Amino acid sequence: MVVWTDFERTTIQDIFSKIDYAVVGQAAFSRCLIVYPWTQRYFGQFGNLYNAAAIASNPKVAAHGKVIMEALEKAVKDMDNIKATYAELSALHSEKLQVDPDNFMLLGDCLTIVVASQLGKNFTAEVHAAFQKFLAVVVSSLRRQYY
């Protein structure tokens, strides 16, 4: 069972209350597709992902970025039950979408970079550590239903 310190809880909730899901979602997801282009394999139906400019202006990418952030919010709202919260999404990513779970942290790393650039010096090492722990728990929960 994950044990969260008060600092970690408030930090995560604070970050998510401050960020614009559409902006951060689009930035993080498009960054992932650009920086780690092999992740594009799962998005053949998204249209033009030909180069960074196309990815950055692609409306399906933007929409999906927001979907991802809204899904992360579910974990933020119930930090003591992240495993249960993501049971269905885990099965979805494993059985239907067949996403290599190593990709989850690639997206996580891009999200960290985007949040870091938004918060600047307020993204201290301690805040970063709390965010990293949150992402690790999310990723671990998403990996659970893989077989």
Place this chain on the structure above:
Amino acid sequence: MSLSAKDKETVKAFWAKVSGRAGDIGSDAVARMLTVYPQTKTYFSHWKDLSPGSAPVRKHGGIVVASITDAVNKIDDLAGSLLTLSELHAFTLRVDPANFKILAQNILVVLATMFPVDFTPEVHMALDKFLGALARALSEKYR
């Protein structure tokens, strides 16, 4: 995933922009690595103080970032220019090479906090490739 001519240009241009804050970058990256990935502390048990901003952390950050600057300047021959450092890491320090990736990610996060506008996805990718190439050169002598 070798560095294209464009990658090298991008890395050199960005590094020239940020090298004025090299000391802060190195120090913050090392501090972050020790805080966010505490398993990395196992390599620094000989330091009196591992907290962010401490003297050993600042000093080591300076050393690391100076080596990176040197590597940027010798970007066409990373293996050659990092030979001695590779031997040091392989035979003396014996740092598990997985940790190079961890430090690299922390460097990128620091750059994002300090240069949010300049650290575009294109710059991010070029730097990620460069730090990966650097890590490979550093691991050359391991086995």
